[in-house]
Amino acid sequence: MPRWLPRAVLLVLGLVACYQLGSWAFHQLIGLLVNILIAFFLALAIEPAVSRMAARGMRRGLATFLVFLGVFVASVGFVVLLGSMLAGQIVDMVEDFPRYLDSVINTINATFHTELSRLEIQDSLLRSDWLQKYVQDSASGVLDVSATLLGGLFRxxxxxxFSFYFAADGPRLRRALCSVLPPAKQSEVLRAWEIAVAKTGGYLYSRGLMALASGIAHYVLFAVLGVPYAPALAVWVGLVSQFIPTIGTYLAGALPTLIAFTVNPWYALYVLGFVVVYQQFENYVLQPKLTSRSVDIHPAVAFGSVIAGTALLGAVGALVAIPAVATLQAFLGAYVKRYELTQEADSATPASRRPGRVRLPGLR
Structure with missing residues (x-):
């Protein structure tokens, strides 16, 4: 047996063991790594506000605390306002539910010539097996819901x-990172950091514009239908649909649909139809235009990055995909060498879409 064979076998076994250990550690820490990724992008989002306050002489830690306090107060106030509104509407809906049910039953009887009765329907529902099973499952799932809420609060x-420390100690973190790199790499790291801040801010700016447009459009609908709390519902739809990925649209549309049902059941259908139609308009017209302009990426790339981010990291990936791709594209763009177009390549591009360029002698 060759002398190197035992060492090679031990080396291979050691590499396999290291790979297994690293894979196990990565899967154990994936939740923490995702939280750090979210915190990093949140720190990039508030970096411009913190930097402006620090440039005026305020300590960076205090500036970060004030920004976080403002965001926290606004979020809590918004949740409390909507919670009180929703509680009042639920009470009204429960009190008026028999009247709504009678109206629906009368409409069905008049349309289909049936003889349905509200009391018979209530008795059949109360005695049904699926309702009893649902109550039992709900009672057993209280502990699971509590654990989920506690886990979400801890997350x-x-x-x-992490986002507070990233924002408050941003300059120190950059200095610590650059101290282990050669001078040529330090400038690249700082430039990548600045690009990430700019692209993340641009992404939030585009989301804010879409939230404003969505809120205005839905407010007009709520005001026309006479839905209560139209301004608060419009703000709810605008913010939730834009800043909660994947399921934000459904959460945003459920609340105004429920409130509209307390006014008129047909109004709930109108609101639901408008939410669906506006979502298609936003997905195919508004969002590609605003996103491509604010973060400077092609609409198809923006759409594909959201799909890829969702497949990799779920809702978190959908939220950070566009600013991450925009940052990577802007950073790598400086290293891509571009050449003057030939006559054949230039003639294949429509004149309205040709970028500004310097013509070389001999080219038409």
């Missing part, structure tokens, strides 16, 4: 803590 605190 929120973790993200807030």
């Amino acid at each position: 929120l605190l973790t993200v807030g803590l």
Whole structure:
């Protein structure tokens, strides 16, 4: 047996063991890594505001605390306002539910010539097996819901803590990172950091514009239908549909649909139809235009990055995909060498879409 064979076998076994250990550690820490990724992008989002306050002489830690306090107060006030509104509407809906049910039953009887009765329907529902099973499952799932809420609260605190330190100690973090790199690489790291801040801010700016447009459009509908709390519902639809990925649209549309049902059941259908139609308009017309302009990426790339981010990291990936791709594209664009178009390539491009360029002698 060759002398190198035992060492090679031990080396291979060691590499396999290291790979297994690294894979196990990565899967154990994937939740923490995702939280750090969210915190990093949140820190990039508030970096411009913190930097302006620090440039005016305020300590960076205090500036970060004030920004976080403002965001927290606005979020809590918004949740409390909507919670009180929703509680009042639920009470009204429960009190008026028999009247709504009688109206629906009368409409069905008049249309289909049936003889349905509200009391018979209530008795059949109360005695049904699926309702009893649903109540039992709901009672057994209270502990699961409580554990989920506690886990979400802990995750929120973790993200807030990391994002606070990333924003408050941003310059120190950049200096520590650059201190282990050669001078040529230090400038590239700083430029990538600045690009990430600009692209993340641009992404939030585009989301803010879409939230404003969505809020105005839905407010007009709510005001025309006479839905209560139209301004608050419009703000709810605009913010939730834009800043909660994947399921934000459904959460945003459920609440105004429920409130409209308390006014008139047909109004709920109108609101639901408008939400669906506006979502298609936003997906295919508004969002590609605003996103491509604010973060400077092609609409198809923006759409594909959201799909890829969702497939990799779920809702978190959908939220950070566009600013991450825009940052990577802007950073790599400086290293891509571009050449003057030939006559054949230039003639294949429509004149309205040709970028400004310097013509070389001999080219028409």
